[in-house]
Amino acid sequence: MSLHPRRRAALAALPVSLLLAVTLLSTGCASTTYDETLATSATTAPATTTTVPTGSAAELLPRLRDEAASLSGVMIDEGDADAVAARIVALWEAAGQEVGRTRPDLVVSFDDNVALVLKAVRYLRAADADKASKNFDALVDAFLGS
Numbered sequence: 001m002s003l004h005p006r007r008r009a010a011l012a013a014l015p016v017s018l019l020l021a022v023t024l025l026s027t028g029c030a031s032t033t034y035d036e037t038l039a040t041s042a043t044t045a046p047a048t049t050t051t052v053p054t055g056s057a058a059e060l061l062p063r064l065r066d067e068a069a070s071l072s073g074v075m076i077d078e079g080d081a082d083a084v085a086a087r088i089v090a091l092w093e094a095a096g097q098e099v100g101r102t103r104p105d106l107v108v109s110f111d112d113n114v115a116l117v118l119k120a121v122r123y124l125r126a127a128d129a130d131k132a133s134k135n136f137d138a139l140v141d142a143f144l145g146s
Contacts, residue, residue, distance in 0.1 A: 053087075053094045057102070060095040061140045064088055068133040071117065072126040081129075085121045089114060103143055110139055 053060055067088050075081045092114050100107050113132045120128035 057098040064091040072129040
């Protein structure tokens, strides 16, 4: 297939980058064939169950502190930081009502640091996990000392 001389002259006058773009676009419209043997079935994530912690706030808060202290290391080692964060949330939910009854002045700070843990895990910020851990140390000490 040869081009008419006027078309050949018009193409010769176009910049090379434009010709390359036109060529790529026109070949990009070619049909696509899928190899059905490579198709994989949809997989579902394994179901995880969380055990609701039980005990007094004096028992649960030191566990929360320990989980928070481990979080940045788990994140750095690329471990399951979501599971650690879930345990922190569960421990706080189990202890929160008692803390609210006995030391309501600490509830907002605990809530803020649980949120900081979740933010640390979401944005992969081990420094935020360390900050929350230090804050939990002080909060747990304040609660247990009361």
